[in-house]
Amino acid sequence: MQGIRTRQSADRYVPLDVIGKGGMAEVFRCKLVGEKGFEKLIVLKKLLPEAARDSELVTNFIDEARLAALLQHENIAHIYNFGEFDNSFFIAMEYLFGKDLHSIMVQARERKHAMGVEHALLVALKICEGMEYAHKLKDLRQRPLNIIHRDLTPHNVFVTYDGNVKIIDFGIAKAELYDHRTQAGVVKGKISYMSPEQLVGNGIDRRSDIFSIGILLYEMLSGKRMYRGDTATLIRKCLAVEYDPLETVAPGLPTAVYSILRNALIKDKERRYQSCLEMIRDLEDCLFAIKKYSHRQLLKEYILTLFGDEYEKEKTELSGLRDTEDDSTEFNGADFGSIEQTIIEDVTLPELPEQTVQTTYLNYENPSLKGKAHTWLVRMRGKMTDLLDRLGWKTWAVVGGGLIGGVIIMSVFSRNPGGAEPLMLGLKLPAEVTTDLADTGRNPALQEQIKDSAREILVEYVSTKEELESLLAKGRTAITEGRLTTPGETSALKYYREVLKRDPDNNVAMDGLRVIGEQYAELVEKSLGHRNLAGARDFLEKGLAVSPDNHRLALLRERIEREKLEHVDYLRSKAEEALRRNKLTTPYNQSAYKYYKDIRQITGNGEDAREVLRQIGNRYAVLGEVAHRDFKFTQARSYVSKGLEIAPSNKRLLSLKQELAKSKPEVFFSGLEKKLNSIFQ
Known part of the structure; x- marks a missing residue:
């Protein structure tokens, strides 16, 4: 590469060394030389001659230059110039040390x-x-x-x-x-x-x-x-x-x-x-x-x-770089690793483990050939499914297939807004199959069998993929409408599990289950925000049933346990306050009985709830006994009735009930006895 002089100015770029070379361009470290001794170290990216003949690559290169030229920010590498040289294009950019x-x-x-x-x-x-x-x-x-x-x-x-x-x-x-x-x-x-x-x-x-x-x-x-x-x-x-x-x-x-x-x-x-x-x-x-x-x-x-x-x-190396404008040595383009590179990662077909299926797609006379080719085609179907799923292509037609030198070529069209564009898949056969099929070109019947089998695989793939896409679409709709796990027949869970039955490795369905888990996590958080622990626990259980490894749900489970203990302590203190004020069952929302029910709902009728219940029964027994000794027999019977409704096995209430059931004189004298006992005590 010789010094480049732009048409717009007297500046020229003197190459110092090659930084890297890729499939589209080569990158040079250069010195920008101007009038009156002006010099500046820069990087120059130049399209390779073969790339410069490709109109699409040239368009991409020009678009890159147009876009980059507009970007002038201290945290973005600067573009200084764009030009044409020797029937190719170049971009001059900031050198970064x-x-x-x-x-x-x-x-x-x-x-x-x-x-x-x-x-x-x-x-x-x-x-x-x-x-x-x-x-x-x-x-x-x-x-x-x-x-x-x-x-x-x-x-x-x-x-x-x-x-x-x-x-x-x-x-x-x-x-x-x-x-x-x-x-x-x-x-x-x-x-x-x-x-x-x-x-x-x-x-x-x-x-x-x-x-x-x-x-x-x-x-x-x-x-x-x-x-x-x-x-x-x-x-x-x-x-x-x-x-x-x-x-x-x-x-x-x-x-x-x-x-x-x-x-x-x-x-x-x-x-x-x-x-x-x-x-x-x-x-x-x-x-x-x-x-x-x-x-x-x-x-x-x-x-x-x-x-x-x-x-x-590197500082020493930079100071030792010499101008190569007049040097006859040509750069060999050795790959020193580009600092300015365009990364386009092609989708590759990963190796899949051997798979077996019940259906036979090939009907060869040679059993050995049949088994090897069949195994490969099954693996090929898995790879093709993986590839098309990852590219998001909507396959609708299989237009042909052929065997060329150990490679099966299939043409598949996609339904795109801009029209159908062919996707050519070239998949190499394993060596043992290639050897057995070496004479396929001389056996048209065998070649047609392979082509028919390939078509059959893809036709089945098209049918299955459309069915799975329909189920996945229904799953997405169900999530949007809040039908996560219920009703059973039209829930997102039902649709995604149906997909996984037919395609256990379907990433979209597995992702859908994770989304359901995340949705339940949000419902748990909302319930906790409203202090609805019962609702939060219900949503948590449903979410973990679908997505047991969900990290967010696991953290929420710990939070629910903490808040449960805190809330039970709060309810117990409110129940004790209600007992002191004799708010046993009324008014209901401030009663000890209401707090008992809340505790039972959280703890599942645990010891905390049972203790509150015992205290309510005992408190009614005390009130009934006081009313009895004050000769307020009707009120005493009311307290006993209310108490037994809540604590039917309370011994004090049952004993008082028996006394109040006696004849009026007996009830009167028993009340008088209690009255006198309280006076002398």
């Missing part, structure tokens, strides 16, 4: 020098500030761009040796004015840092980036990946927002930190932080409480602590 966040976290783990909470919060704050600016940016005609980065990963956050935080690579960012770049069938970004709505392809907005920032903050604070596992596991965890709570991974942090993370990582985007500005305010408050003055000097000191030796070495 430091380390990306991924390298920082790796070095911190290796050196066991954990990222302090103030460092993590400060990095998250600066990312939020940069993205708040990007989210609200307008173009030169004052039209909102509604930019969404979509790829906020540790590789795309840079911390310079001076302590500045920079967001890089808006290469797959989405802006409403440039949204024609996204293609169906490709997941853009890294699954481990996606919001659940981004993964399923639902309408995403700035709140998706906020979720990604939450993941970055979690990993900085914990020193661990939030989601771990193979591709299929990552997808399941991302959809369900299933991760180890930070409280268990990194205990002892300020409670405000946990609160910030919870608000950023809520699955329902309507309950998440609604803007980066909301998150910024909480981060600033938390930082101020931890460290009164937080600024980039904190990060500078921390980065130099981690990379002091490398910093000195």
Whole structure:
């Protein structure tokens, strides 16, 4: 590469060395040279000649440059220029001298020098500030761009040796004015840092980036990946927002930190932080409480602590770089690792365990061939189902299949608003099957059998998928209408369990069960807010029956137990006060009997409730005895009747009832005896 001179100015870019090379572009560290000795170190990203011949790649590259050129913020890497050279295009951008966040976290783990909470919060704050600016940016005609980065990963956050935080690579960012770049069938970004709505392809907005920032903050604070596992596991965890709570991974942090993370990582985007500005305010408050003055000097000191030796070495290397404009040596494009990269993660087909089915799809004469090919096709069906589910494609027609050199090719069309676009699946056969089928091209009948079997598999898949989609749609509707577990035949639980009967690994149905658990958790919290412990316990039991591993419900169960004990103590004190005032059964809402019933409802007729009941019976017995000795026999009988209604086995009441049932003279003399006894005592 020779020095590039733009048409607009006398500036030129003198290459110093190659930083990296990818499938679309190569990246150079360059020196911007201007008039009167002006020099500036920059990075230049140039489309490769073969990419420059692809109109779609060129359009993407130009859109990236157009979008990035509008972003002028201290926490976003700056774009200086865009131009054309040697039948290709280039972008000149800010050179960042430091380390990306991924390298920082790796070095911190290796050196066991954990990222302090103030460092993590400060990095998250600066990312939020940069993205708040990007989210609200307008173009030169004052039209909102509604930019969404979509790829906020540790590789795309840079911390310079001076302590500045920079967001890089808006290469797959989405802006409403440039949204024609996204293609169906490709997941853009890294699954481990996606919001659940981004993964399923639902309408995403700035709140998706906020979720990604939450993941970055979690990993900085914990020193661990939030989601771990193979591709299929990552997808399941991302959809369900299933991760180890930070409280268990990194205990002892300020409670405000946990609160910030919870608000950023809520699955329902309507309950998440609604803007980066909301998150910024909480981060600033938390930082101020931890460290009164937080600024980039904190990060500078921390980065130099981690990379002091490398910093000195890199400074020496920079000073030793020489101009290559007149050098005849050509760069070989060795992969030094790009600092400005566009990550497009293709959906891969994970290996599945061997499966067996009852139905036979192939009818080969050769039993060995039949068994091997059948086993593979069953595995292929599982892989295809997994792939199409993850891409969210609505399959409606199978238009053909063929065997080419050990690879079965199937064409499947999707129902898209823009028309049907073919999805070509090329799946390699295992070696043993490929060997047996080596002469398939010379056996048209066998080839047709394979094609027919493939069609049969996909036709069955189409039918099953439509049925499952109908059940899943009914489940979503039931949740929206509040039919979580009842009525049994039209509840969300019924629909999701029906799906799991037919497809035990269906992630959407499993996610639906988790949603039901979360809905019950909300109902528990509302009931507790109204001090309705009985209702809270009922909702808790229903929620745990559906989602027994729900962490939120487990915490609520502990809270209910605590509040139950506190409330029983409160009711017992109210019952004792009512007994002292002889409010035994009336007025009902302030009576000891009402408090007894409340305690029994909470404790299940426990000892606390039985003790209140005994005291009510004894109190009625005392009142009856006093009325008896005062010759108020009718009132005494009333007290006895009321007392026995509540405490039918109370011995004092039963004894008094027998006395009051005697003849009038006997009742009179027994009352007189009690009166005289009370006087002499």
